[in-house]
Each structure stands twice: as C-alpha cells, then as structure tokens.
Amino acid sequence: METSSIPQTSTVLKTLLRADFTTQWRNRRAVILTLIVPVIILMTWKPLIKVAGGPFVLSNSIVLGLIATGLMGYSNSIARDRDKGIFQRLRVAPVPSWSIMASRILVQLVMIILLTTAVFIIGNSVDKITLSPGGYIATYFTAIVGGAVYLSLGQMIVGRIKNPETVNATVRLVYFLFILGGMMGEIFVIQYPQFKVVADIIKWSPYGTARTILAAGMEPLKWNADASMALLATIGYAAVFAFLGIKWFKWNTK
C-alpha cells in the first residue's frame, strides 16, 4: 500500500462522497418518506390546477419536498453524526473541515434534483402538467437555490441546538409551521384575496419566495420583477441562515 503525506483534496472529497452517497442509499426508505407529502399534494390538489395553474401546484410540491430534504433530512443526519462523534473522527484525519460538510451538502443537492425530477414525473403522469424544456432547466436551477434556503436553515438549527432529539423536534415543528403558514396560507389567500397583509407575509417568507421563483422558473417567459425580487430574497435568506449556521456550528456536542 502506498501512502502520501497529505492526501489530495479531490481524493478526499471523492472518498467522502462515496461514503455519504452509500449512507444516503442505505437510508432510502427515509428519503422516499420525504416524497410522500409532495406526492399527496400533487394528487389532492388536482382541482386547483384549473384555478391557480400547474406551476402553482408543482412549485408548492417541490417547496415542501425541499423543506423535508433540507430541514428534516440534512439537519437530522448532521445532528446524529455529530452526537456519535463521527465528525470528530474525520476531523483528526488530514482532511479540511469544509470538505466534510461540502460532501454532505453535495449529496443533498443531488437529492433536490431527484426530488424535483420525481415531482415532474408524478405531476406529468397524474396531473398531465408539462413544461417547456427551458422551464424544466430553470426549475432545476431555482430548486437548487430554494433548497439552499432550507439547507442553510437546517444548518442554523443544528448550529444552535446540540441535542439530536431536540433538533428533530424543532425541525418537525418548523416543517409543520411552513406547511401551515405557507401551503395553507396560499390556499387561504386564493379564497380570500382581500387579506393583503397575509398574502404579503406569505409571499416574502422563505416559503413564499422559494415558491415564487420555482413557479416563475417553470414559465421562464413570464419571469417578472416580482420573481427577480423573490430570487434576491431567497439568496438573501440562504446567505443569512448559512452565515449564522456556520458561525454557531460546533463539531462536537460537549
């Protein structure tokens, strides 16, 4: 066996990615469960397609999938591995700390792409929703930007809270609040458009901005100033959450 003094970062990253993808694959049941809510929405919101349009339903489904992936999947796995000392074991190897987290985030970005593809497939087969080729490409891009908000929010939660059970309880609560405030709020606003303040709060929340850019991405020709502002707000949310998440994050629970 040959050994080098400091391994190349590309070798380290490749090795970490292989292990993290294997871990994700072995947890595929949990991954499939995160798809359940988006699939239920696609199936039960069929009547809304005529009222609000296909992109509205698809974007809500994807946002909920993004929240499940970023908040529930990412933060719970980070909290568990930190608690078990898995990160500390990796950190005593000649591995840059950023590469440990980069590998985890890359896996989640792939999950976001798979989630978006699954929603497209189910949306097409169940609700007959189709997009232009540009719409599909733009949606993948906006899904990654939107996903970054929830990954960084997950990072912030796991940075602030050390106990994995408390992290789990907190992300479930936040997920529930997003469903209640975001998804239900959107339906409420459709029925009662006179409540403008409620509509604005939802629109500029992390849920609303991600949904806006996803819906706009699905119809690139209709992209407007509102969508651009939502894109900026989404990037802003991601930047703030990521800054705090990195600042607060501790590699061990002691």
Added chain:
Amino acid sequence: MKEDNILTVEGLSVSYGSFNAVQQVSFEVRKGEIFGLLGPNGAGKTSTLSAVEGLLKPQAGTILVDGHDAILKPLHARASLGVQLQSTSFQPELYVIEVLQLYAGVYGVFATKEQLMGILRDINLADSAMKKYGELSGGQQQRVSLVIATIHNPKLVLLDEPTTGLDPQSRRQLWERIEAIRERGHAVLLTTHSMEEAEAVCDRIAIIDHGKIIAIDTPQNMIDKHRNAPEVIAVSRRGKITLEDVFIALTGKDVRE
C-alpha cells in the same frame, strides 16, 4: 526540537471559558516510545490529546508533530498522526470494509479491496467485513478502530483510553498490538486510568493533575523515587509499592467526578 522526538509539547494551555483545563504542560514523546499520560477524571488528559489532534485550539503553547507545527499546519501534523478517540463511532450504515475504504481514502492510502481484506484477516475480522460496525463486539470494534488509526502507517499513534470496557483477553491482545506498533518504529501516546496497563506497556509516563504535569519518568523509576515517601506508604494496601500507590499519593484519594 530534539531530533529523536516525534512529538514536542511546550507550554500548552487549554481553557474552556474561565476553566483552565491544561496549564503550561510540556512533554515530549520520543521515536519508538510508548508514552502514557495518566491522571484522574478531569485532570486534562483528553484536552491535551485533543489539542495535539487539532480538535481544539490551545490558548498558549506549541505542538510539534514530526517537526510540523500542529497549530499552524494542522493537516501536515495530522498526516503523521494516527488517532483512536475515546468514543469512536463510524457511520452506522456502512459495512466494516466500507469504513476501512473511507479512512484509507481520507488518509491518502491507495489500497485495493483485497488489501483491505488482508488487513481484516490480520485482525481476525475477515468474516465481519460485511457487518456494520455497530454489530461488532467491543473487542472487535477496538481492533477495527486501531487498524483505522494505523492504516496510513503513522509516525505517532494517539490512543485515548484504548482498553476501557475490554475484557482481559481483548486487553492483552490490544497491548500486544500496541507493542507491535512500537516494534515497527512508531511512537504511541496513550491515556489510561489503568496503572496495570501503564506498567505493562509504557516506556515512560507522565502524571497530570488539575491540568499540570506533576511527574514524568519510567514507571519503575517513578515507583523507586517515591517508594519511601510517607504518603505513598500510607496508601499502600499490600505492602508492595505499586504505581497505583504512587499515583494516588501524588493525586490524592478524593474521587473525581
């Protein structure tokens, strides 16, 4: 730094808030030496080791690992270190062979699957290659953990309480493996609560208490030096002075939390 030192720690201080866990600690580990760091609970053993491993940033002091400054060039220092943490855990979803593959990769060791299977055969765990780490017994986990700590042939191996929770057979086997590391010319720095272990395997020991090193010597010299001290005789239980008697005399009889 002396040429025959693989690790030099000078004036190391580690604090957690206002609590000074390690205060002005200095010691060195020589090439091919097994060096034991002994101390009661909370004495500063793990904090000292963590600083050497680069897991925490000391408030003061220098740490040289094989000539590399562990604070300024942590990756270079870590490349020369093999580490077994007090409570090591690996991804529970991975099989033992995959954990080996992962750590071979992160240490820059190019090993084929057959070579890794050979390593597992050496520690009598070839049959467990497709088991998950959590499914192994304590002794088996310890063997895997040690093999991972030495997979890159490091010049210095750090073992934090390596025999805690092991049965006598596994403990003896681990001592043999630690001595085998030394025979290959590598140095070992271990922490332990077991005076028997320190006497059995360590060439030199340091006793640390309240964050300060209070004695450094060979186990036998330490016994001989304190043999006639009244406080040592007072705590001796069987007439024969042991390292444990010296340790208790130096660190006190009070139980630490």
